[in-house]
Amino acid sequence: MSPETADWPTARLCNFIVELDFEQIPQRVVHFAKGLMIDWLGSALAGKGARQVEMIDGFARAMGPADGSSTVIPTRRCTSPYFAAMVNAAASHVVEQDDVHNGSVFHPAAVIFPAVLAVAEAEKKTGREMLTACIAGYEAGIRVGEFLGRSHYETFHTTGTVGTVAAAAAVGKLIGLDASGLNHALGSAGTQAAGLWEFLRDAADSKQLHTARAAANGLFAAYLARDGFRGAAQILEGKKGMAAGMSSDADPARLTDGLGTRWATEETSFKWHASCRHTHPAADALQSLMRREGLGPDDILDVVTHVHQGAIDVLGAVDIPQTVHQAKFSMGTVLGLIAVHDVADLDAFEHHALADARVSRFRSKVRMAFDTEVDSLYPKQWVGKISVTTIDGRKLAARVDEPKGDPGNTLARQELEAKAIRLAEFRGGAAADGMRRCIARIWNLDQAGSVVGIFAEL
């Protein structure tokens, strides 16, 4: 049952990861991955001081060592790789600005970069080794998410479940596991995979717990495999594996789809608005309609957003948001921010999402309706489709096929850098100057001898 010679999908995925060589990865994919890293670093810094992050960091301080090789990014204190990965992953997802892959509905950066960076610092890996490992994590994690399908995402928070496997794949690559070892690592990761959407109805803090656990548990699985700890060979596709327990529409062919020719990494979307990705297509469509027609918020009687079922499942839980975080899952609030302030970034959420009566008024004008066409395109394509009735009785419509930040409508280098710097400054995580220097280092990461000190400029 050695994956080198075996032919089950997980084994083939493991072989791909082990054989992945930096020189074989197209330069545009490497460049794209650097952009993802810059974007992620902004998100991790923006998590500074967030209540949930402070509490998880408090636990890490109480239970972990007081120093170590790996940087807790928001504060730059050092501890062991396990706890650095845990706290950084918690921080990365707080402001809902980290990347997302449409087809898998998976947020790769929030779990992969924290796990890989923490280990890369500890084991003094080069920039190329680190980038290769991150790309391995994206390629594997995205395919695992696609494999588990839409039924998985209905109840499970894919970034928590699949994220555990992705982090194990990435760290396993970084520490040089062979195909058999990597298969064991995925086995130990998949059997730790967890994360339920139930928290969303209560505005609970579980999302940060999910990313924290995914990164740390994936790292744990890879380290255990290095020591010879055995995991299930077919934790993904086996009879009692993840798909058997947590999906009703899993497709094992997705696990190996286009390995080495299709680069899933570069299909990842940058998030432009600071809200749940399910709100973005409609937000872009409303913005385009209001600009086109020259409408203000008070000109609009009601808005129907024609959405896929996943949007209703995730956003339907939030009626009147009680917290800023919950507001990011309120379609009405996001559209209200766009309508009233023409922007739904972090500052807009902080200052206007809950307190601005014009935004709440607009919120009550918005409803979601299931749309067969939008649903049939999802999750490969996230189409924004809205109908608007104006106060003066006109019926208007707008459609956006690729929301801003999607691969076909991606951020320009300047937009990407500006967003990361804005995020770094948001809670004083890092000053603009230091962030600019760190960004420059990341663009040159494939020339770096070792990643140690990579955060020294911050």
Next chain:
Amino acid sequence: MSPETADWPTARLCNFIVELDFEQIPQRVVHFAKGLMIDWLGSALAGKGARQVEMIDGFARAMGPADGSSTVIPTRRCTSPYFAAMVNAAASHVVEQDDVHNGSVFHPAAVIFPAVLAVAEAEKKTGREMLTACIAGYEAGIRVGEFLGRSHYETFHTTGTVGTVAAAAAVGKLIGLDASGLNHALGSAGTQAAGLWEFLRDAADSKQLHTARAAANGLFAAYLARDGFRGAAQILEGKKGMAAGMSSDADPARLTDGLGTRWATEETSFKWHASCRHTHPAADALQSLMRREGLGPDDILDVVTHVHQGAIDVLGAVDIPQTVHQAKFSMGTVLGLIAVHDVADLDAFEHHALADARVSRFRSKVRMAFDTEVDSLYPKQWVGKISVTTIDGRKLAARVDEPKGDPGNTLARQELEAKAIRLAEFRGGAAADGMRRCIARIWNLDQAGSVVGIFAEL
């Protein structure tokens, strides 16, 4: 949505736990719980030096602090409560001798005692506080297991999933969370709940990982809740909760079944044979038949064990066992040990399960057959029912309604102590003398001022 006034099942369970007072617990239940603790301590010590435990301990040494308040039992080194709970839980389940609750198919001791002990040492709790917390964990965990039903256990390792919730309930009680805090703790625990049976087919090491993670993650959830970290209120019964994602026959009424009148703790079974509990009823039935009829192994042509579906699901994965651990999940091997050696304890497994040709020969005579009556009584009752054909053509049958160790056929105090001492000595975890003194302390635990130093005698 405060659980004090609310009326969802999880909230009622939380209220029960918070109000649970040592003085209200019947003395026979307290006494039974002390027996469970002694039995567990033997199991934890028997895990000493096991490959999986060494690897998890190695990770704990690399990632955790080098000293602390809490004892890693097999070696008596000290570290933080999180890592002590993790390593001790890994150790507790290695030799498959820890307790089990029939109706929930949950091994409570392996996850509850490690989590509670580690925190009790750190927070200098009294013996009564510790016992009350453990009983709270048993009462909650068993009900959560029953609630999730048989469909959950088909794919998920209940001790991993439910164990996380049970550990959070127990630690939450110990550190004095109020009902709202405890509800948050269960929310953060349930959303971390994981553990799949897939590992069994490969003889992988995941079982130890499952108990390790359950104890540590449950502890994590309770500590987070103390700091104000919020979890989902209805992580068990909610629309996107554990039952929604991981069960098709969940019954919320089971969560609160007989709270305060029915003491689930004392329904727990001690394991007599050193194998998967699903093999015990048939093992006892075979032993009784062979003694009754005066048969030796060579007198028997074949054995059919008439079993519940769960036994086929768990044991069906093992054909010819490759490891001692896997042999504990091989019905044929267990019956072979009974037939040839009249005993299936730890020593018998070590020396005869793989190497003894008479045992392998007997193994090939055994098959499992689904039985409607046995299945309908399961999991409340684990009936052993076998048919034997002898070499000379006789058709014989035997039936055991309560396998040895079950509440109605429980271990005598002397048997229980002797078993614990045998386990302690098995790998040199502790010498008999020290173990005897420690056992005496546990029987007097409700008189102890503080549990600190409880392992000093070992």
